[in-house]
Amino acid sequence: MKHAAAFRVLARGGAGRGIHFVPGPASCDDDDDEHAPPPSPRWYRAAYARLLRLAGSPRVADRMAHSLTRVCDVLGVSAQLRKTVRLTICPQVTQHHIWRGALQEVLADLRADIAALHPPSSHMSDQIAAACLRFLSDTADAATTNPLSTSPPSWMRPTPFNKSPSKSPPSPPAKTWQEVLDMFTDLAKSLESDPHLAIHAEKVAAMKEGLYQIRGVVIERGIAFKEARRQDCLVQRKLSKTLGHSSKCLYTLLLFYLYGAVRDIHVHAGKNFSGKGGKNVNVHATVFLIDGDESAVRGGVKRLSCALGVFRFVWEAAHSDNGDHHHASENGKGGMAKKGHGEDAKGLLKLEGHIWGLGVEEKTVTYRGEVFHVHKIQIP
Incomplete structure (x- = not known):
């Protein structure tokens, strides 16, 4: 040179x-x-x-x-056109499957980094993230009780099984997005103590913004198509109405909509x-x-x-x-x-x-x- x-x-x-x-x-x-x-x-x-x-x-x-x-x-x-940006983007990126997929991607990224770092303080964060993923995918029952705490959050306790006189098992009780919001609240608290996972703490906090808006909407898979579609539209309508132009949650949904990833650029x-x-x-x-x-x-x-x-x-x-x-x-x-x-x-x-x-x-x-x-x- x-x-x-x-x-x-x-x-x-x-x-x-x-x-x-x-x-x-x-x-x-x-x-x-x-x-x-x-x-x-x-x-x-x-x-x-x-x-x-x-x-x-x-x-x-x-x-x-x-x-x-x-x-x-x-x-x-x-400023006038920014309202057009929000009204154009929101109906696309707040669709139910995109919302759910973005939440799952946030949690999957978090668990991948926890597995790579192996910090002892992140053990609880991994438990909560795993429990939330199971909840979202509807493939397992509630998470097991946390062995490190004598008073686990309510969403981590197994649901009591009520015997039914009929031969067919009882249908699971309807759940709401409030339960996912509770998980994200506890997850944010757990991540605050780990500086290595600060980027994930910010992302969890961003997605909580949307969860607050739809926390009362019912999550139920074993229902007719018409009712499921009504719930999906309700999620989209609430998120489209409430997420503002500068919303970090809206930006995350846009990234997932365009690229299938949630990490900031x-x-x-x-x-x-x-x-x-x-x-x-x-x-x-x-x-x-x-x-x-x-x-x-x-x-x-x-x-x-x-x-x-x-x-x-x-x-x-x-x-x-x-x-x-x-x-x-x-x-x-x-x-x-x-x-x-x-x-x-x-x-x-x-x-x-x-x-x-x-x-x-x-x-x-x-x-x-x-x-x-x-x-x-x-x-x-």
Whole structure:
């Protein structure tokens, strides 16, 4: 690697300016690079902080985590159009099977991380998550009593069996979403004490928001189709009415609806406006890699693809005509049918994905019809 006068990274999609850093220590001969002293930790911290601050655009850098408000801020969606976004998205992502699936995915992710970490303090969390999954799948009875507590929550106690004079076993009592809410309340308390699982505690808290709205709705599988459909519609109607635009629960449901995953997307997103009245929007999402191997690049591309998909979906929802073009299709992805630019009277949307990393190969990668730019960070 040849020495440069400064650590210089060109920002794409902004005003064309470079990002400059004070040079680190340099050696006298290129052959001595591997023996040269590395830059100080302070230099790295300052350079990385400035890189993040100016990445994607000299003016704007942000992270997509939870709130749809941040997505709309980057896209320049007005307050009036944000109501259209909510009214368009809610009927699609609050369908009963999506709601249930998102809850199950949240719990499955939690249990996977607990199994990988094996912290003793998380034993109760795993028990509660397992009990809630059994409840949701309706494949087992109530969970066994917690051996570590003398007063377990009511939903963890076995239901008493009442003998019936008839030969056929009695039908199980009807349950409500309140029982799942109780589980999530206890799960949140259990996760609070474990810093390794903080991300899951936030997700559990987000999903509780929806559970509070539907806690009185009955969960019953052994009923006629018409009644089951009525309960499903009741869940959808209550969630669609009560989940606000910036709801973390709504954002989680949107991610599950689009990608079948519930983990938040962490990227740095920049924007610039053009055209008459600044109606055209250019969004450039950026991921920084510490490891420059091919698997890390592929992971970064997939993350960017998901992020750009959310931007595209929200843009189309904001500029739809009363949401008519965004009702769920048979495959459940009505709003994602269109690729590329979203164009109408409101302007033009252009999406760009950029990956910066040490040791990566400068190239472009095509993934799901989108082109992503891979840039090499060069250290002097």
